[in-house]
Amino acid sequence: MTLRGYQPSFTAGELTPSLHGRTDLAGYANGLRTCRNFILHAHGGVSTRPGFAFVGFTRGGPVRLVAFQFSTVQQYVLEFGAGYLRVHKDGGTVLKDGAPYELATPYTAADLPGLAWTQSADTLFLVHAGHPPHRLTRRGHADWTLTPMVFGPSLSGPAGVTAVASGSGGTAATLRYRVTAISADTGEQSLPSPVVAVTGWTESNWPQGAKISLSWPEGSGVVEYRVYKEDNGLFGQIGATEQTGFADDNITPDLARTPPGPRNPFDGPGKYPSAAAFHEQRLFLAATEQAPQTVWGSAINAYGNFNTSRPVRDDEAITFTIAAAQVNAVRHIVPLGDMILLTSGGEWRVGGASDGAALTPSSLRLKPQGYRGASKVRPMVVGNTILYVQDKGSIVRDLAYSLEVDGFTGDNLSILSGHLFDGHTLTDWAYAQVPHSIVWAVRDDGVLLGLTYLREHRVWGWHRHDTDGTVEAVCTVSEGAEDVLYAVIRRTLNGEEKRCLERLSGRGWATAEEAFCVDCGLSYSGPPVTVLTGLEHLTGREVAVLAGGDVLARQTVINGQITLPRPYSRVQVGLPYSCMLETLDLDPGATAQGSAQGRRRSVARVTVRVAASREFRAGPSAERLVKVRQQQTVLDSPLALRDGLVELTLDAGWNSHGRVVIRQDDPLPLTVLAIVPEVDFGG
Numbered sequence: 004m005t006l007r008g009y010q011p012s013f014t015a016g017e018l019t020p021s022l023h024g025r026t027d028l029a030g031y032a033n034g035l036r037t038c039r040n041f042i043l044h045a046h047g048g049v050s051t052r053p054g055f056a057f058v059g060f061t062r063g064g065p066v067r068l069v070a071f072q073f074s075t076v077q078q079y080v081l082e083f084g085a086g087y088l089r090v091h092k093d094g095g096t097v098l099k100d101g102a103p104y105e106l107a108t109p110y111t112a113a114d115l116p117g118l119a120w121t122q123s124a125d126t127l128f129l130v131h132a133g134h135p136p137h138r139l140t141r142r143g144h145a146d147w148t149l150t151p152m153v154f155g156p157s158l159s160g161p162a163g164v165t166a167v168a169s170g171s172g173g174t175a176a177t178l179r180y181r182v183t184a185i186s187a188d189t190g191e192q193s194l195p196s197p198v199v200a201v202t203g204w205t206e207s208n209w210p211q212g213a214k215i216s217l218s219w220p221e222g223s224g225v226v227e228y229r230v231y232k233e234d235n236g237l238f239g240q241i242g243a244t245e246q247t248g249f250a251d252d253n254i255t256p257d258l259a260r261t262p263p264g265p266r267n268p269f270d271g272p273g274k275y276p277s278a279a280a281f282h283e284q285r286l287f288l289a290a291t292e293q294a295p296q297t298v299w300g301s302a303i304n305a306y307g308n309f310n311t312s313r314p315v316r317d318d319e320a321i322t323f324t325i326a327a328a329q330v331n332a333v334r335h336i337v338p339l340g341d342m343i344l345l346t347s348g349g350e351w352r353v354g355g356a357s358d359g360a361a362l363t364p365s366s367l368r369l370k371p372q373g374y375r376g377a378s379k380v381r382p383m384v385v386g387n388t389i390l391y392v393q394d395k396g397s398i399v400r401d402l403a404y405s406l407e408v409d410g411f412t413g414d415n416l417s418i419l420s421g422h423l424f425d426g427h428t429l430t431d432w433a434y435a436q437v438p439h440s441i442v443w444a445v446r447d448d449g450v451l452l453g454l455t456y457l458r459e460h461r462v463w464g465w466h467r468h469d470t471d472g473t474v475e476a477v478c479t480v481s482e483g484a485e486d487v488l489y490a491v492i493r494r495t496l497n498g499e500e501k502r503c504l505e506r507l508s509g510r511g512w513a514t515a516e517e518a519f520c521v522d523c524g525l526s527y528s529g530p531p532v533t534v535l536t537g538l539e540h541l542t543g544r545e546v547a548v549l550a551g552g553d554v555l556a557r558q559t560v561i562n563g564q565i566t567l568p569r570p571y572s573r574v575q576v577g578l579p580y581s582c583m584l585e586t587l588d589l590d591p592g593a594t595a596q597g598s599a600q601g602r603r604r605s606v607a608r609v610t611v612r613v614a615a616s617r618e619f620r621a622g623p624s625a626e627r628l629v630k631v632r633q634q635q636t637v638l639d640s641p642l643a644l645r646d647g648l649v650e651l652t653l654d655a656g657w658n659s660h661g662r663v664v665i666r667q668d669d670p671l672p673l674t675v676l677a678i679v680p681e682v683d684f685g686g
Contacts, residue, residue: 006684008589008661011677012047013038016455016464018587019422026590030419036662037585038466041675042510043455045440045462048614050674051582051667052468054521054575055490055505057540059096059103062087066491066502067115068478070433073125073141078480080489081127081139082504085112090144091489093482094506097144104145109134116379116430119335121279121286123306128152132277132292136269154267156308158186160193161219161228166201170213173204179233180217180251183262187226190318191305195231195238195262209253218248232256237313263310263319268299280336283362285321287336289344295332296325298344298353300362317363325351325369335382337389340404343411345377347394350402352411372411375400383434383442388413388458390442396428399444401458416454420465423452433479435486438510443488449473451490470522471578475502485509494523494578497542512672515552515617515641516573520670524577531570538576539563547579549670552641575670582667583625584675589661589682603685604661609651610679615644617671625664627654644672657685 015030017038025031033047041049062084069081079097082089088106090097097104110118110131120129127139129149136152161182181195196219203215217230230249231238239256242249269275269288276288276299286306289298300321302308309320325333331348341354342362350373356366376394383390388403389411401413417424423446432444442454451468472494479486488507493500508519519526524546527535538546541560548555550571557579558565565576589604606623622628631649633642661682667673 006589006682008680008682009677010586010679013043013049013584013675014045014047014455014462014464015419016043016466017420017423019420021421022419023587031587031590033464034419034587035584036587037583037664038464039584040468040580040582041466041584042439042441042453043464043466045455045457045460048674048676049466049584050510051520051672052580053508053510054519054524054577054580054670055470055492055507056094056519057523057525057577058091058094058489058504058506060540061491061502061504062089062103062105063502065112065115066476067118068431068476068489068491069118069120069127070478070480071122071127071141072480075481078482079141079144080478080480080504082491083108083110083115083118085115086110088139088147088149090147091504092144096504099145104147106147106149108149109137117277119278119381121281123281123286128279128286128306130276130279130288132275132290133272135275136279136288152269152307154269154307154309155265156186156191156193156263156305156310157189158184158191158193158224159222160184160196161222162196164196164199164217164219166199167216168201168203168213169216170204170210172210173213174208175202176205177201178203178215178251179238180215181231181238181262182217182219182249183229183231184222184225185227185229187224189304190226191302191308192229192263194265194310198233204253206253206255213252215251216248217251221247229262231262234258238262259314260316261312261314263312266310266320268309268322278333278336280338280342282336282338282342285362287342289336290333294324296327296330296346298323298325298333298336311364315364317361317365319364321362321364321367323353323367323369327371331376334377334379335391337382337384339384339387339389343372343389343402345382345389345391348376349374350377350411370410372402378428380429380432383432385434385436385440385442385456386458390416390434390456392429392432396430396447397424399424399429399454401456403458416456416463417465423465423467431476433477433488435479435488437481437484437486443477443479443490445474445477449475449493451477470580472503472523483509485511492523496523496540496544501540503540510672512615512644515549515644515671518549518552518617518670518672519575520549520672521547521575521577522580524575527574527576529572531572532574533567533570534564535567535574535576536564538565541577544578546576547670549575554669554671577670579668579670582673584665585625586663586678586680588659589680603657603659605655605657605683605685606653606661606663606680607655607683608681609653609663610681611649611651611665611675612647612677612679613649614646614674614676616646616673616675617642617644618669619665619667619671619673621651621663621665622653623656623658623662623664625666627656628664628666629654655683 015034
């Protein structure tokens with residue numbers, strides 16, 4: 004019996020071996036046994052991974068990559084190493100005076116995994132449990148400053164307040180006053196001026212027409228002044244003015260409106276926060292060593308101001324502590340409508356006291372959403388969904404609002420590909436929304452995993468990617484029409500271990516000449532040459548070469564150069580890698596002869612629908628591959644990229660599974676849209 008199978012989609016990704024017999028699962032029909040260096044597309048197809056272009060060497064030692072995104076056209080990759088910061092932009096390193104621009108930092112190599120940050124315009128707020136919070140501010144490509152945060156109002160209170168009494172009679176008493184200033188830009192209130200004392204009168208025996216005249220110098224950027232008078236040790240507001248003076252004619256202080264007092268919750272070791280985020284115009288900091296479940300929110304639009312008055316006003320700082328059975332440290336703060344706190348033991352939703360209400364000191368509600376816990380890997384927001392790594396680091400989950408449960412819930416995104424995580428943890432990741440909606444995750448052994456994720460269509464599938472080296476850190480920034488992945492990859496080059504910063508190429512190639520399918524590679528475009536130089540970083544390594552769309556024989560780089568067999572004007576050179584996909588066992592279900600389970604099979608022919616592809620290899624196993632041959636259509640021109648159906652007669656043999664293996668070992672593009680095997684069944 005001959006059966007023609009059909010697999011038009013691969014969106015379930017690489018399935019764990021424990022599911023290779025679960026033909027009843029919906030994901031089985033769209034899954035793969037192996038998906039190595041192939042990218043899953045949300046619409047169903049797969050494409051070979053583009054190569055990593057060499058940007059430069061890091062300074063040495065472990066690093067952390069941070070995306071700094073000021074606008075759609077001003078985006079940077081920040082390289083944090085032991086005690087330094089470097090800046091990269093548009094595939095190159097920012098230079099100053101001919102050398103990589105560097106800025107000193109207080110962070111050691113051991114500090115880097117615990118570094119957290121949040122951004123507002125051109126300022127990055129950095130926190131770490133072992134260091135005071137810092138501000139990193141950009142003024143230009145090679146002009147950055149890193150300074151410890153100063154806590155308190157940005158506006159100073161009036162200096163030199165004077166008080167003069169006018170009037171006679173009454174009962175003498177000492178009166179004390181303080182004055183604050185209100186910012187014209189943000190509405191922030193300053194700390195009060197020093198106390199000014201004057202001899203006046205008691206409230207009950209104040210002479211008619213008598214007054215205390217207060218005055219002070221005009222302040223810059225002030226829209227209003229507020230005046231406070233002491234009553235039994237407390238200062239209460241007696242009025243406000245836009246002028247630089249105020250008259251008290253026996254006004255009773257309002258002790259429900261007191262001036263703010265100085266407050267810095269982060270003033271020493273053990274009190275430094277380790278999580279940060281912006282939410283509802285406030286900077287929220289959380290999780291010090293002494294108070295791991297406490298969250299502090301700044302005053303509105305005043306990110307360094309954590310001062311409060313008595314009672315606390317709604318625009319002043321917020322402080323709250325999670326009340327739970329266990330002390331589980333807050334690891335991440337995620338703004339998403341409500342504020343989501345991910346702790347080491349659970350997930351919490353923080354919002355106003357009622358639906359839609361703003362979060363204020365007097366309107367606060369905490370509700371647990373689950374008790375799975377999050378690892379220290381920084382979570383990400385994809386659309387309106389949070390993706391995070393569960394505590395212990397080997398399970399990936401999403402978390403989104405569900406109307407049915409009126410809360411946040413989600414799925415285990417790694418369960419169908421558990422073999423990719425068994426015995427491993429994730430250490431870093433980044434999300435590239437355009438063009439393929441892929442989460443790129445770094446495994447602790449240096450393997451790069453990809454998750455194609457499109458929740459609205461219930462698409463999530465894993466693919467694995469390897470290279471001649473180990474991936475240590477990743478981040479993504481927007482460049483042109485795509486979100487671009489940058490990675491730090493530790494490689495052995497010229498006999499030494501080096502950390503390379505590399506940039507994943509885009510895949511929008513119109514011709515084969517443009518294809519970039521090598522790692523740690525460089526591309527040349529210019530007048531025809533036979534000797535290609537500038538490859539010093541690859542000296543001593545065997546490299547793959549694509550020249551003018553032709554695959555040349557591999558050769559070893561000597562003294563930073565290679566020699567081509569004839570002149571070429573477009574060349575890609577770099578470390579080779581192999582791409583392979585393997586289908587699951589063909590399962591036709593019940594047949595006229597009964598179940599096909601356990602029957603011998605032979606895949607004699609296969610039809611592959613491809614797009615923008617060149618020649619490749621296919622077969623029933625990795626050991627029995629045949630190469631697709633492509634006809635030369637234009638003499639002395641490279642082979643064109645091919646769309647349509649490719650029919651192959653395979654080196655058939657009998658086995659118990661009926662799989663198809665497709666492999667690309669050359670630096671050429673391949674996109675597979677469907678696989679149609681013809682399978683003969685034996686007894």
